Amino acid sequence: MRVRAILIAIAVTVGVAIGKSSSATAASAVPPNIVFILADDLGYGDLSCFGQTKFRTPNIDRIAAEGIKLTTHYSGAAVCAPSRCALMTGLHNGHGPIRENRQWKPQVSEGQWPLPADAVVIPKLLKAMGYTTGAFGKWGLGAPASSGEPLKQGIDRFFGYNCQAVAHNFYPTQLWDNDKTIALNNPRFPAHQKLPETANIKDPATYAGFRGNQYAPDLIGEQALKFIRDNKERPFFLFYPTTVPHLALQVPEESVKPFEGKFPEEPYPGGRGYLPNRTPRATYAAMVTRMDREVGRVMDLVKELGLDDNTIFIFTSDNGPLYDQLGGTDTDFFNSAHAFRGRKGSLYEGGVRVPCVVRWKGKIAPGVESARVTGFEDWMPTLLELVGAADKTPPNVDGVSFAPTLLGKSQPPRPFLYRETPGYGGQQSVRVGDWKAVRQKLNPGPKAKLQPIATELYDLSKDPSETTDVAAQHPEVLARMVALLKEQHTKSDLFPIRALDD
Known part of the structure; x- marks a missing residue:
């Protein structure tokens, strides 16, 4: 394995020159x-x-x-x-x-x-x-x-x-x-x-x-x-x-x-x-x-x-x-x-x-x-x-x-995890800690009338199956999630979401 031997020598030389490394591979001879x-x-x-x-x-x-x-x-x-x-x-x-x-x-x-x-x-x-x-x-x-x-x-x-x-x-x-x-x-x-x-x-x-x-x-x-x-x-x-x-x-x-x-x-x-x-x-x-x-x-x-x-x-x-x-x-x-x-x-x-x-x-x-x-x-x-x-x-x-x-x-x-899709009717979601917000029906057909956006809220620590929408009970949490949903979406001409882009 001559190539690996050369890489080992290089890695050792670099390691001595630097003196220390914060990377996970500092103790490894070659990259994994x-x-x-x-x-x-x-x-x-x-x-x-x-x-x-x-x-x-x-x-x-x-x-x-x-x-x-x-x-x-x-x-x-x-x-x-x-x-x-x-x-x-x-x-x-x-x-x-x-x-x-x-x-x-x-x-x-x-x-x-x-x-x-x-x-x-x-x-x-x-x-x-x-x-x-x-x-x-x-x-x-x-x-x-x-x-x-x-x-x-x-x-x-x-x-x-x-x-x-x-x-x-x-x-x-x-x-x-x-x-x-x-x-x-x-x-x-x-x-x-x-x-x-x-x-x-x-x-x-x-x-x-x-x-x-x-x-x-x-x-x-x-x-x-x-x-x-x-x-x-x-x-x-x-x-x-x-x-x-x-x-x-x-x-x-x-x-x-x-x-x-x-x-x-x-x-x-x-x-x-x-x-x-x-x-x-x-x-x-x-x-x-x-x-x-x-x-x-x-x-x-x-x-x-x-x-x-x-x-x-x-x-x-x-x-x-x-x-x-x-x-x-x-x-x-x-x-x-x-x-x-x-x-x-x-x-x-x-x-x-x-x-x-x-x-x-x-x-x-x-x-x-x-x-x-x-x-x-x-x-x-x-x-x-x-x-x-x-x-x-x-x-x-x-x-x-x-x-x-x-x-x-x-x-x-x-801090948060964001997802969206223009498919399957158009959806958004964001998770912050155990809170998760979900939106649906954001992308109806081109001739369909857009409906007001509804944002669902779930507490995954108590409800991992997302059966109970608690948005009405937690307006402050909901407001933070809605702000993230707006902030993380950027318009795409190739993949539009009508309710968010129009």
């Missing part, structure tokens, strides 16, 4: 590797370390057992693209360039609205520090040939789906390999279908046409492992945004078999989006546990290569679970949203409060839990502080580093 695994639509209750009882996630549980479990962590948004934008830019939805899922149309057939060319994002910052950067899974932050495609946003190696819509099929006909596509040995079929009324919904053969020969998450996982092997001698940032367990419900049969007969089942014939499935509950459990297996493979390889002591593992989800029965899912059965109100697309807790576990052997104490309020925009300053580059944090970010919390040090509470 970062493995950031992002699940897709995984709910707060979908991990056994967060209370799931119908299936187990032992490898993710191990990250929690050997590190810290963040019990009050919030995704960047309630849907995919703006959540990833907040993660990458350190900006919340009121300031970020991408605030809702939106397709990118010019000259391409797939992909979402792009990050601007001058966006300051985590991969660019780490790359400037000497990191090799890779992304494996679903990108969703800029169509091919746009300013937001991965290779233009600081990613050295990309493999997977560019477009969220294409990722609805786990057996696609092609995937992106850097800036070119590679063909897969899968038949072409649409990811949204309904069985004919004459179909035998209990016959496994009825569903054979919804599978292929190459399961995309397996191919993506192999490329992620190759990236680790190829870069074992230099610091790397592995961003692993898996498409699991987003719909459609698809997974190889060998993963479904252990769950067949374990749950009461009703075949899903289609009709509520995505693909029919004979055993939807067993398939969902199989998808999550197969994803957990892939997490274990990454952890095992890092250990095998002797990198375990100097690698930060992070696992979380991009938003809450799907609303019940969409595409055959049954989040109520699995208690995916825990006790929280709301699902994907909602700014109530169930849509944005997500599981999060972090492990850094020898630096983060094992078996710790923290209820500190944290969010996706916090990861940029947090990671930069952990790798010894807090001074590289852009001055305008909304994120607040919680590196001290991860390292077992005391830290004042986050």
Whole structure:
């Protein structure tokens, strides 16, 4: 490992010259590797370390057992693209360039609205520090040939789906390999279908046409492992945004078999989006546990290569679970949203409060839990502080580093956490301590009449399920929250919210 030896020598020389360092890596010879695994639509209750009882996630549980479990962590948004934008830019939805899922149309057939060319994002910052950067899974932050495609946003190696819509099929006909596509040995079929009324919904053969020969998450996982092997001698940032367990419900049969007969089942014939499935509950459990297996493979390889002591593992989800029965899912059965109100697309807790576990052997104490309020925009300053580059944090970010919390040090509470979305009717929310304000119906159709804005208020210490609006009982608290809601929103011509912008 000649490159690492050189880096060690440089680090020692710099350490002597400086005399002391306040960074988390002062005692480390080289900057730590970062493995950031992002699940897709995984709910707060979908991990056994967060209370799931119908299936187990032992490898993710191990990250929690050997590190810290963040019990009050919030995704960047309630849907995919703006959540990833907040993660990458350190900006919340009121300031970020991408605030809702939106397709990118010019000259391409797939992909979402792009990050601007001058966006300051985590991969660019780490790359400037000497990191090799890779992304494996679903990108969703800029169509091919746009300013937001991965290779233009600081990613050295990309493999997977560019477009969220294409990722609805786990057996696609092609995937992106850097800036070119590679063909897969899968038949072409649409990811949204309904069985004919004459179909035998209990016959496994009825569903054979919804599978292929190459399961995309397996191919993506192999490329992620190759990236680790190829870069074992230099610091790397592995961003692993898996498409699991987003719909459609698809997974190889060998993963479904252990769950067949374990749950009461009703075949899903289609009709509520995505693909029919004979055993939807067993398939969902199989998808999550197969994803957990892939997490274990990454952890095992890092250990095998002797990198375990100097690698930060992070696992979380991009938003809450799907609303019940969409595409055959049954989040109520699995208690995916825990006790929280709301699902994907909602700014109530169930849509944005997500599981999060972090492990850094020898630096983060094992078996710790923290209820500190944290969010996706916090990861940029947090990671930069952990790798010894807090001074590289852009001055305008909304994120607040919680590196001290991860390292077992005391830290004042986050002043507030803000979210907004022009989608799902238009919503805003802000959390201050245990108080949370929520607004809805801010963005009705262009011809609909705007209604007076109503602001709900909840005390999450007494009412984590947000069942009782106490705005009338606490006018002073409400006034402070309303002021924050107004202050944190900036107008976006691309993603307007009529009630706030008109």
